[in-house]
Amino acid sequence: MPKVYINKKEKIMKKLLIVAVSTALLASSLPASAQMGMLKKAKSLTSSSDAGMGDLTSQQTGIVNRLVSGMTNMTSGQAQVARALGLKDQADLLESERDALSSGNVKDKDGIKRSMKVSEDAQEAINTKMAEETVIDAEAKKEFGKALPFYAKGTADTIRLLPELKKWASSASSTMKGAGIRELPKLKKTLGTGLFVAKNLPKYAKKSQTSYKALSDFSKKNEIDTSEADDMLGDL
Numbered sequence: 001m002p003k004v005y006i007n008k009k010e011k012i013m014k015k016l017l018i019v020a021v022s023t024a025l026l027a028s029s030l031p032a033s034a035q036m037g038m039l040k041k042a043k044s045l046t047s048s049s050d051a052g053m054g055d056l057t058s059q060q061t062g063i064v065n066r067l068v069s070g071m072t073n074m075t076s077g078q079a080q081v082a083r084a085l086g087l088k089d090q091a092d093l094l095e096s097e098r099d100a101l102s103s104g105n106v107k108d109k110d111g112i113k114r115s116m117k118v119s120e121d122a123q124e125a126i127n128t129k130m131a132e133e134t135v136i137d138a139e140a141k142k143e144f145g146k147a148l149p150f151y152a153k154g155t156a157d158t159i160r161l162l163p164e165l166k167k168w169a170s171s172a173s174s175t176m177k178g179a180g181i182r183e184l185p186k187l188k189k190t191l192g193t194g195l196f197v198a199k200n201l202p203k204y205a206k207k208s209q210t211s212y213k214a215l216s217d218f219s220k221k222n223e224i225d226t227s228e229a230d231d232m233l234g235d236l
Contacts, residue, residue, distance in 0.1 A: 053175065053187075053190075055171075056168070056171060056172055056175060056191060056194075057190060057191070059168050059171075059194075060168065060191060060193060060194035063161065063164065063165055063168060063194060063197060064107060064112070064193055064194070064197065066157060066161050067112065067157075067158065067161060067197060067201065068101050068104075068106055068107075068112075069157060070153070070154045070155075070156075070157030070158045070161065071101055071106075071112075071115050071116075071119065071154065071158075072098055072101040072102045072154070073150045073151075073153040073154035073157065074119055074150065074151065074154030074155065074158075074208060075094045075095075075097050075098040075101060075115070075118070075119055075122075075154075076094075076098050076147075076150045076154075077147040077148070077149075077150030077151035077154060078090075078094045078119060078122050078123060078126065078147075078151070079091050079094035079095045079098060080143050080144075080146055080147035080150070081126055081143065081144060081147045081151075081215065082094055082122060082125070082126055083143065084136065084139075084140040084143035084144055084147070085126065085129045085130070085133065085136070085140065086129075087122075087125055087126065087129060090121075090122040090125050090126070093118055093122065094118065094119070094122050097114075097115050097118045097119070100115070101115060107193070108192075108193050109192055109193045109196040109197075112193065112196065112197060113196065113200075116200065116204050119204075120204070120207060123207070123211050126211075126215075127211070127214060130214065130215075130218045134221065135222065136222055141222055141223075141224050144215075144218075144219050144222070144224050145219075145224050145225065147215075148215065148216070148219060148224075148226055148228070148229035149228055149229045149232065151211070151212050151215055151229065152212060152229035152230070152232035152233050153232055154208060155205075155208040155209055155211075155212045155233060155236075156232050156233050156234075156236060158201060158204060158205040158208055159205050159208075159209060159236050160236070161201065161205075162201065162202060162205060165194075165197060165198055165201060166198070168194060168198070169194070169195070169198035172191050172194060172195065172198075175187065176188065176191075209236070212229075212233070216229070216230065
C-alpha cells in the first residue's frame with residue numbers, strides 16, 4: 001500500500017480542527033448555567049474593551065482641544081510679531097490660521113499638521129528678521145509687548161500637555177497591540193489624530209520654547225518688559 005505524505009501545514013490544520021470540534025462539543029455538553037456564564041464573561045470582556053476605547057477617544061478629544069488652544073495663542077502672538085517686523089505675508093497666513101484654530105475648524109490630523117507647518121515656517125522668517133534688525137522702533141515695541149504673553153501662553157500650554165500625551169500614547173499603544181487583525185485598522189483611524197500629535201508635539205513644543213527664548217532675548221535688548229510673559233512659563 002503506498003504511503004500518504006502529509007505536510008506540516010496539513011497536520012497543524014487537522015490539530016486545530018480537532019481542538020475546535022472538541023471545544024464546541026464541550027461547550028454544548030455543559031449545563032445551561034455554565035454556558036450562560038461563559039457568554040456573560042465574553043460580554044464582560046467586550047464591554048470592558050469598549051469602555052477602554054471610549055476613554056481613549058474622550059481623552060484624545062481633550063488633548064486635541066488643549067493643543068488647539070495653545071496653538072491659537074501661539075499663532076496670535078506670531079502674527080503680531082510678524083506684522084511688527086514688516087513680514088506681511090507671514091502675518092496674513094498666521095492670522096488666517098489663528099482664526100481657523102479659534103473657530104473650532106481644526107480638529108483632525110491634517111488640520112493640526114497644517115497649523116504646525118504655518119507656525120514653524122513663520123517662526124523661521126521671524127527669527128531671520130530679528131537677526132537682521134537688532135533695533136526696532138517704538139510702534140514695533142508696542143506690538144512685541146502685546147505678543148509676548150500669547151507666545152508664552154502658547155508655549156506653556158504645549159509643554160504642559162506632554163506628560164498627559166505620553167500617558168495617553170502608552171495606553172493607545174497597549175490597546176492596539178492587544179487588538180485583532182480586523183480591529184487594528186479601525187483603531188488606527190479612530191486614534192489617528194492623537195497618535196499624530198503624540199509623535200509630533202514634543203518637537204513642536206521644543207521649537208516653541210526655543211522661539212520664545214529668542215523673542216524674549218530680542219525684546220530685552222530693545223528694553224521691552226518681558227516679566228509678565230516670563231512668569232507664565234515659570235520653571236518650564
